[in-house]
Amino acid sequence: MTRVANSLETLRDQINARFPGRNIASDGGVGDEAHQKKGKASDHNPWYGPGIVTARDFTHDPAHGLNIQEIADQLLASRDPRIKYVIANGRIATNRDWQWAPYDGANPHEAHFHISVVADPRCDDAHPWALPILGGGNGGGAEPGMFVTWGTGVNVRTEPRLGAPVVTVLAGPTRVRVGCQTRGDMVNTAGRNNDAWSHLPDFGGYISNIFIDHPAAWLPDVGEC
Secondary structure (H helix, E strand, O other), X not given: OOEEOHHHHHHHHHHHXXXXXXXXXXXXXXXXXXXXXXXXXXXXXXXXXXXXXXXXXXXXXXXXXXXXXXHHHHHHHHOOOOEEEEEEOOEEEEOOOOOOEXXXXXXXXXXXXXXXXXXOHHHHOOOOOOOHHHOOOOOOOOOOOEEEEOOOOEEEEXXXXXXXXXXXXXXXXXXXXXXXXXXXXXXXXXXXXXXXXXXXXOOXXXXXXXXXXXXXXXXXXXXXX
């Protein structure tokens, strides 16, 4: 059975709740015949997993408050690890650098914006999208204690020590729930130093706060272990 990725269904629900009565004339999920002719060239086709479509379009409707450039810019600013790329108003930005560049496709996407999510299990992560326009914060997640990591091959350890056994490895940017934070070994990377570590209850271990994508060394609104 063909369906749209759960993360995009969550985004649609949030947008509908925030902008009731919005125009949906240019909304799109599962591709029409024109998209199907493009085959795997279009994320509107169910080419990932068991019939999962990894793209959605949302109509530009400033009369009801939905400005596609505003929400597209906020999606990029969130650096949500579920995002693959966003297209709006003749420009495209990908998760490689999160920067707008000219889009040369036939449709400039002025009547709607397009969002594609990654073709891996993260596409079905149904956590709310943390965008100011939708009433979310800027802490990497709409729920308290939710953040996003950065980097590849990040170790989650049993204790906040560099020599502690590794529980698991985060292959890439990952949405994580931080239960508490504490002081531990000093970690030095990317020109930064930090001795704060976050406990991730869902993974049963700690990671250095240096790998949490947040400007503060000690995370706000997170208690001490």
